[in-house]
Amino acid sequence: MNLLLLVVALGLAGASPLEDYKTCQPHSRPWQVYLHGGGVSCSGALIDEWWLVTSFDCAPTSYSTIASLGEHDVTVEEGTEQHIHVAEVIRHSPYRSPLHSLTMVRLTKPARFTQYVHPIRLPSHCPQPGQTCYVSGWGSTIPNQYEPPQSLKCITVPVVDDQTCMNTFPEYLYWSPFMVCAGQVNTDNCMNNGGSVMVCDGQLQGVQWFRHGCRNPADPSVYTKLCMYNDWINNVRDSYIPILPTETTPRMQTLL
Structure with a gap:
């Protein structure tokens, strides 16, 4: 009987998906962004309060894709998230050539930096073999x-x-x-x-x-x-400066 139970248990184990134990320590990567909606589900990296970078394959759609910051488990709301729509999507030209695969994404409003949401530094040097x-x-x-x-x-x-x-x-x-x-x-x-x-x-x-x-x-x-892309990234950030709404007009209307 015990042998039969063992065989059944092993059979069930073989039929189950392989376990994946590579889960990060929650919120240990505060720059990680989950891009979803508008036909995409992929990752990116926050580099300042307005901008993130991702690959060409991860092709967000302006005002349809949402950038979720402060995420760990994307299936539940943990109270740490900031969900912000994507505004500008700038792909490095020529698109998906043998040479380049990089996209910059601007948010519709700036991210608030917290212990769960923080940018990652751009590289000051290139990685070396063995690193x-x-x-x-x-x-x-x-x-x-x-x-x-x-x-x-x-x-x-x-x-x-x-x-x-x-x-x-x-x-x-x-x-x-x-x-x-x-x-x-x-x-x-x-x-x-x-x-x-x-x-x-x-x-x-x-x-x-x-x-x-x-x-x-x-x-x-x-x-x-x-x-290899620091100059291009900085040029894009300088060229697409977001215009923040002012409070002058609403206040004047209120006074009138």
């Missing part, structure tokens, strides 16, 4: 397994050299100096969430471009090399 970085996003960290977004996941990845990354590219993809790769065999290497954020030494160093490690755990995943 340990941290990737976060909503979705499965198990290769070839889909998981609906719930709690924020975190994995630890080593940066790998460019040649190692190029050797894993399918024939239809081209290497670009605007790419950085991280993850290798016998390491955490899959974050199945568009626009997942890579942070190294407290600086934003990448947003996910191709999640090769979710297809084959031996392959590194590809991230946009953010250290």
Whole structure:
């Protein structure tokens, strides 16, 4: 009888989805943004009170997509969130060429900085092979397994050299100096969430471009090399300065 119960238990275990234990410490990534609505469900990184960055694949829709800040479990309201609609969506040109995959997103109103919502610094230098970085996003960290977004996941990845990354590219993809790769065999290497954020030494160093490690755990995943884009990011921020509403007119109308 005991043997029969053991066989049944093992059978049920085999039929169940694989467990995924890579859940982040809640609210340990206050710059992480969950973008949803308007046909998207992906991640981004807050870089100041108005702006966030994400990949080309994560293509928000102005005034339809919502940026949820201060999130951990996206299936419940935890009282820490700020839900703000997306205003401007600026993709790096040429769009999704072999060279670039980066989108900047401006919010319709500024984020309020709290212990749960805070920006990440832009890079002051580029990541180096062998450096340990941290990737976060909503979705499965198990290769070839889909998981609906719930709690924020975190994995630890080593940066790998460019040649190692190029050797894993399918024939239809081209290497670009605007790419950085991280993850290798016998390491955490899959974050199945568009626009997942890579942070190294407290600086934003990448947003996910191709999640090769979710297809084959031996392959590194590809991230946009953010250290190459500081000038472009700053130029976009300077060119799209939001106009804040003033209180002068309503007050004058009240007095009249």
